[in-house]
Amino acid sequence: MCGISGILGPGNQMKQESIVRAMMERLKHRGPDGNGLHQGKGFCFGHQRLSIIDLEHGRQPMISEDGRYSLIFNGEIYNYIELRKSLESEGVRFHTHSDTEVLLQMLIQKNVEALLQLNGMFAFAFHDKETGQWMLVRDPFGIKPLYYCIVGDEIVFASEIKALLEHPEVQAERNWPSMQHYLTFQFYFGEQTLFKGINEVQPGFYLKGNDGQLDKIARYWDISYQINTDESEKFFKEELISLLMDSVRMQIRSDVSLGSHLSGGIDSSMVASLAAKHFDDKISVFTGKFSEGGAYDESYYAKLVAEEINAHYYEVTPTANQFVEYLPKLIYFLDQPLAGPGLFPQYLVSQLASQHVKVVLGGQGGDEIFGGYARYLIGYLEQALKGAIFETQEEGKHVVTLASIIENLSILKEYQPLMQRFWKDGLFDNMDLRYYKLIDRSPEIFNFLSQDTRASFDKEEVFSEFQAVFNYPDTSSYINKMTYFDQKTILPALLHVEDRVSMAVSLESRVPLLDTRIVNLASSMPPKIKFNGGRTKHIFKEAAKNFIPRSIIARKDKMGFPVPLNKWINNGVVKEFVSDIMLGKTSRERGLFNIQKIDNLINNEQAFGRELWGVLSLELWHRKFIDSN
Numbered sequence: 001m002c003g004i005s006g007i008l009g010p011g012n013q014m015k016q017e018s019i020v021r022a023m024m025e026r027l028k029h030r031g032p033d034g035n036g037l038h039q040g041k042g043f044c045f046g047h048q049r050l051s052i053i054d055l056e057h058g059r060q061p062m063i064s065e066d067g068r069y070s071l072i073f074n075g076e077i078y079n080y081i082e083l084r085k086s087l088e089s090e091g092v093r094f095h096t097h098s099d100t101e102v103l104l105q106m107l108i109q110k111n112v113e114a115l116l117q118l119n120g121m122f123a124f125a126f127h128d129k130e131t132g133q134w135m136l137v138r139d140p141f142g143i144k145p146l147y148y149c150i151v152g153d154e155i156v157f158a159s160e161i162k163a164l165l166e167h168p169e170v171q172a173e174r175n176w177p178s179m180q181h182y183l184t185f186q187f188y189f190g191e192q193t194l195f196k197g198i199n200e201v202q203p204g205f206y207l208k209g210n211d212g213q214l215d216k217i218a219r220y221w222d223i224s225y226q227i228n229t230d231e232s233e234k235f236f237k238e239e240l241i242s243l244l245m246d247s248v249r250m251q252i253r254s255d256v257s258l259g260s261h262l263s264g265g266i267d268s269s270m271v272a273s274l275a276a277k278h279f280d281d282k283i284s285v286f287t288g289k290f291s292e293g294g295a296y297d298e299s300y301y302a303k304l305v306a307e308e309i310n311a312h313y314y315e316v317t318p319t320a321n322q323f324v325e326y327l328p329k330l331i332y333f334l335d336q337p338l339a340g341p342g343l344f345p346q347y348l349v350s351q352l353a354s355q356h357v358k359v360v361l362g363g364q365g366g367d368e369i370f371g372g373y374a375r376y377l378i379g380y381l382e383q384a385l386k387g388a389i390f391e392t393q394e395e396g397k398h399v400v401t402l403a404s405i406i407e408n409l410s411i412l413k414e415y416q417p418l419m420q421r422f423w424k425d426g427l428f429d430n431m432d433l434r435y436y437k438l439i440d441r442s443p444e445i446f447n448f449l450s451q452d453t454r455a456s457f458d459k460e461e462v463f464s465e466f467q468a469v470f471n472y473p474d475t476s477s478y479i480n481k482m483t484y485f486d487q488k489t490i491l492p493a494l495l496h497v498e499d500r501v502s503m504a505v506s507l508e509s510r511v512p513l514l515d516t517r518i519v520n521l522a523s524s525m526p527p528k529i530k531f532n533g534g535r536t537k538h539i540f541k542e543a544a545k546n547f548i549p550r551s552i553i554a555r556k557d558k559m560g561f562p563v564p565l566n567k568w569i570n571n572g573v574v575k576e577f578v579s580d581i582m583l584g585k586t587s588r589e590r591g592l593f594n595i596q597k598i599d600n601l602i603n604n605e606q607a608f609g610r611e612l613w614g615v616l617s618l619e620l621w622h623r624k625f626i627d628s629n
Contacts, residue, residue, distance in 0.1 A: 002030055002048055002060070002159075003159045003503075004027075004046070004072040004074050004124070004157075004158065005027060005157065005158035006020060006044055006046060006072065007020060007154055007155070008157070009155055011212075017037065017044055019044075019156075023158050026160070027160060028048055030048055030159060031048030034048075035049065038063060038070055040070070040127075040129050042211045045070055046072070047060040047072045064108060067129070068129050069128055069129070071104045071107065071125070071127075072125050073103055073122060073123075074123045074144050075120055075122035075144045076099060076121060077119070080098075083117065087102070090109070092105050092109065103124065106118070111135075115220045116220065116221060120139065121143035122138070122144055123201070132210045133210050136148060137205075137207075138202065138203055138206075141491065142202070142204075144159075145159055147161050148198075148199055148200075148201065149167075149197050149198045149199065150197075151170060155212055155214060156170065160500075161195055161336065170197070172626055173626070174194065174196065175192060175196040175197075178192045178336075179194060181465075182337065182618070183441075183457070183614070184441060185490075186338055186339060187489055188338065188489075189469065193336055203488075203492055204222060206220055225523050227525070227527075228526070233532075233539070237539060237543050240521060243517050243518050244274060244512070244518065247512040247513070247517070247518060248275050251510045252361070254359050256358040257358050259285060260275050261287070261360055261362040261363065262287050262305060262306060263298060263302060263363070263561065266363075266366065267363025269305045269544075269548045270363065272311065276311060282310055284311065284314065285302070285312065286353040287302040287314075287315045288316045288346075288348060289315060289316075290345075291317050292567050301551070308549055318344060318345045320573055320574050321573055322348065323563070326348075327577075330343055330347055330500075331617060331624055332624050337618055337620070338493045338496060343500075344563055345563060346497060354506060358508060359508045359510060360502070361509075364498055364513065365491060365514040366537065368490065369519055370530065371479050371483055371537060372536050372537040373486070374411055374412055374414075374536065377411060377534050378415065378418065378419060379431075379435060379438060381409065381412075382422075384404075384405050404532075407533065408533055408534045411536065422434075422438060431478050432467050432471055436467075444610065445611040445615065448614075449594060450592055470485045477527040478527075479527045479530065480527060495514075522539075565609075565612075565613070566608050568608065569607065570606050574608075578602055579602055579603075581616060582598050582612075582615065582619060587619050592618070592622075593615055598612070
């Protein structure tokens with residue numbers, strides 16, 4: 001795990017080197033174990049290294065033996081041993097045992113065709129000195145970040161946006177289209193970021209160019225919904241178990257200490273359980289809880305799994321004082337606000353893990369791949385009602401009937417406010433409009449925006465951008481459309497958070513569920529098998545039965561690491577902190593917010609929900625990046 005940065009294109013080499021070294025310094029937290037810089041005509045590459053594999057010889061930038069090709073790489077290629085053997089059989093010689101050299105040789109031998117053979121998490125830059133051609137590439141799910149901007153006749157790129165801001169001609173300016181995305185969803189669409197002129201390489205895409213010219217942006221991997229109707233549920237379960245085991249087997253490859261996150265949910269429990277089977281000694285597992293009551297404490301379930309797999313168990317209890325201390329720093333590490341307040345305890349759990357191991361496994365992706373969110377069930381409840389009343393089915397076959405869904409509805413008892421809002425209007429409308437309504441957060445947050453901000457908002461434009469993603473895949477299945485959208489938008493946002501909170505403490509985070517073989521298998525399953533009777537994560541739960549306690553699989557109260565902000569806002573340091581930020585002169589003069597509504601929320605209603613979180617994060621972002629520009 002590392003930080004990469006560079007400049008592509010003609011320019012003064014001394015100036016380029018100076019800028020890249022400044023960018024490297026900004027990324028030092030991503031790679032404190034070493035650094036390197038390589039420069040030639042039309043390019044300058046910088047690298048900050050966190051040593052994980054081949055500690056002695058895996059230094060970067062890595063240059064081919066003839067000096068023609070250069071590579072800087074952030075991430076891990078998990079199947080590098082298998083790829084190395086294949087290349088050796090073709091006559092390729094190796095000088096190190098690192099996955100970086102395997103990636104370099106794969107690109108030299110196969111270029112773009114190598115990308116689909118890579119099993120890993122990665123963002124890298126590859127340069128051919130002889131032709132001036134280059135590639136910027138990001139892994140299929142966006143586990144590792146990569147940003148770029150065009151500055152005159154140069155392409156400037158880096159692992160984090162803050163590094164790009166070291167370039168004297170790159171200014172921090174708010175991007176309004178992305179601001180609309182954030183205010184609606186608390187994540188962003190496409191390649192745009194909250195910084196005007198700064199884009200991200202999208203997951204599963206590569207950029208190609210020559211010198212400072214960007215010639216091509218192309219997708220090399222996407223989810224396919226070619227449904228396999230020939231196989232049984234038993235086949236899919238057994239195949240899933242086999243792939244899960246193999247993914248974990250490859251992802252525990254490391255030359256340094258390794259542990260696992262363990263929240264007490266099914267995803268992290270499955271990953272930790274499979275990983276523990278490869279340890280002669282005990283695996284170390286890490287979790288967090290709050291002391292504000294049972295609604296904020298899942299440690300019982302985490303301890304249950306830890307005992308089952310005979311693990312070393314470590315936990316941390318975040319406090320209100322730490323929230324106030326760390327939140328501004330976390331907004332800085334994020335580069336742009338997104339997702340919810342769970343990033344705060346995630347950071348402290350990562351901090352805890354970094355004191356014991358250098359690599360940690362996690363369970364991210366399970367909900368988006370296998371249909372684990374309660375809103376999927378809400379959507380299908382409406383579909384089942386629609387089919388029963390009108391005797392129609394938009395999906396061709398009844399994936400979920402009213403009779404089959406009833407026994408699984410108890411999971412929705414904590415979602416009454418969402419259901420009340422969802423069914424208030426638009427009942428039985430098109431699937432895209434209904435799912436948009438399920439994930440749209442703007443009705444709440446709009447109350448806390450100024451009149452001018454609301455007037456500038458184009459809801460039709462945002463919905464059109466939503467439709468372009470939701471309706472893109474070649475499938476009529478509602479569950480596949482919903483999970484596809486989430487895999488392309490929400491999942492990269494959650495992975496963004498995981499990357500930043502782990503890299504902030506120089507910890508490598510790996511996510512074994514996000515293996516393209518697993519996702520390809522899930523997308524080929526008939527929806528009725530994947531989402532049987534509206535049972536969230538049905539096939540994954542079936543696969544997990546022989547590996548984790550049944551009480552974990554049967555849980556209907558999974559929390560998702562809620563933070564007791566509603567309790568903290570009543571008084572004390574959190575109320576003082578939020579009041580100082582949101583009700584002070586700087587926030588008032590910004591003109592974005594309805595200060596009177598925010599004041600009433602803090603001092604009278606004393607509520608701290610996603611809407612207050614959204615505006616607080618946005619204000620802190622402005623102060624950290626825009627005001628100081």
